[in-house]
Amino acid sequence: MMKIIAKERLPEVLQLLAKDYNVLVPAKFEGVSRFTPYSADVELALEENVLMPPKDIFFPQTEKMYKFKAKDKSLEIEELPVEKEEQLIFGIRSCDLKSLECLDQVFLTKGYVDHFYKDKRDRTALIALSCLQPQEACFCGSMGVDPQNGVGADIQAYDLKDKIGFKAISAKGQEILEKISGLLAEEEVTIPTFGEFNLKADIEGVPEKLQGMFDHPLWADICRKCLNCGACTYVCPTCHCFDIDSEVRGEDGVKIRCWDTCMFGEYTQMAGGHNPRPTKKERVRNRFMHKLRYFPERYKMLLCTGCGRCVVKCPVNLDITAIIKKIKEAE
Amino acid sequence: MPNPYLPYEMRIEKITEENPENDLKTFILSFLNEQDIERFKYLPGQFGEVGIMGVGEAPFGIASAPCERGILKFSVKRMGFFTKCLHQAEAGDIVSLRGPLGNSWPLEKLKGKDVVIIGGGFAFTTLRSLVRYIIEPENRSDFGQIDIVYGNREPGQILYKEEFKEWLTREDINLYLSIDREVPGWDKYVGFVPEITEKVINPSVTAIALVCGPPVMIKYTLPVLQNLGFTPDRIYTSLEMKMKCGIGMCGRCNIGSKYVCKDGPVFSMAELEQLPPEY
DSSP: OEEEEEGGGHHHHHHHHTTTSEEEEEEEETTEEEEEEOOTTOEEOOSSOOSSOTHHHHSOSEEEEEEEEEETTEEEEEEOOOOOOOEEEEEEOHHHHHHHHHHHHHHHOTTOOOHHHHHHHHTEEEEEEOOSSOOTTOOGGGGTOOTTSOSSOSEEEEEOSSEEEEEEOSHHHHHHHHHHGGGOEEEOOOOOOOOOOSOOOOOTTHHHHHTTOTTOTHHHHHGGGOOOOOHHHHHOSSOOOEEEEEEEETTEEEEEEEEOOTTSGGGTOOTTSOOSSOSHHHHHHHHHHIIIIIHHHHHSSOSOOOOOHHHHHOTTOOOHHHHHHHHHHOO | OOOTTOOEEEEEEEEEEOSTTSOEEEEEEEESSTTHHHHOOOOTTOEEEEEETTTEEEEEEOOSOTTSTTEEEEEEEOOSHHHHHHHTOOTTOEEEEEEEESOOSOHHHHTTSOEEEEEEGGGOHHHHHHHHHHTSHHHHTTSOOEEEEEEESSGGGOSSHHHHHHHHTOSSEEEEEEESSOOTTOOSEESOHHHHHHHHOOOOTTOEEEEESOHHHHHHHHHHHHHTTOOGGGEEEEOOOOOSSSSSOSOTTEETTEETTTTOSEEEHHHHHTSOSOO
């Protein structure tokens, strides 16, 4: 038995949750699908995953870190007030849930805690939504992700075509489910079978094989058409590199951080001019090595969830599944 | 757990010009808030992110030693935009500091061993911290013989000139100062660091070598050390890389799966042999 609601009545659930939470839903916003604060007039986008990954909910593209006032011979540093509002994401897919596992590793382990990330993570509840059909560039199944059962959600919602089913996973999820139970019916359901993936990647043994492939000629080949535009890192749910900078007006300033990308030369260029990754060959190699070799070595998991966004958005059709294949086949 | 991005507020107490070109300066900083002194516990080899608000932050090895209570010392070569701005600062100016960051020279491993310290040019900063730490009376007996080879282009480039003068008179360290080419009045060694090392160092079988200097110096010194019998697990160096966060999150300073800011900056040659040569 599962708690269900007819799909066209989903806004009633979201409306009710919006009383207690800042509810973020997948929606088309200015032509781009992304998680957007729920209101009655948002255009829900439930047929496929959003283009912009949910990472910016936890790790905004630009984020203020603290304020400062720098006068002649004096400096005052002031922490910014912490946002208290509880958030809830409805409709996060399995691949993007997996990306939060990756980001948790980066921002919450190995001796340091990134307060800005942790704060948002702690006050955000997650309602996952199962996928019915893979999109053209989806390959999460190859990366150990189950598109119908996410890991780490508070509630797993199931797309049952004309209905949506809800299953509480965590205690927090149970609480949330109770809030909306008045709108839900109980029904015996069958979860629809998932379609066939168009894209597949055989990742087995790839991290291990890459250990000996730093100097392999395939990197010169792979990087040839890359424009180093960085679009792949921007839409990637797991890419998390950032820059730290400040904005100053008179004596007052704000320390900020913003997304950065390993595709840019300045990213590693030092003051004396030395750059350990001077050309796109080194940069492209580092990007794929990081995802498929370095991150697994450091955190015991891949830094790719198979969401397919980089495959869709790359202007020159660099396809990570094709690169995995090349690595597999390389001598 | 404290927010690792929030800096300490520091006052520049003193600025020393270290070379005739005046592009190498040592900054002595003090903590604006007394209680921060105890919070900032560090070891030789660690670094800090020194910042000028509105200009930026950059990583520098800490040149002072923990026994020099209440102050921190950084020697900075003018290289790019941030260091240019830092060089324009005056005593009394306020800067920010995050740290201590990174690992340290392998103090535990050095205990009871002879230590061979090899430095070149303005890279002697955290090595200075280590020497200062070792010669502190309460620490000195923890370490064996101390040999220091310190090479420079010419005498004017030597960092901490007064201190080296004093160290030359100490009986508990063997100090070999060298310059690349003969100049009038120079009565110490002449030659490049690798050849001086080969000439003067006669290490015990458990001695540990710590090397820090320009890449070309390191490149030619390593084979010399290996010929002298140092195994890769007994040779350490400290690496530099572009950094921002300093805590292993922002991504840019990786060599393979290691972050220089967090897993380094000190690595043994045995560790570096396991990593791709991308630094």
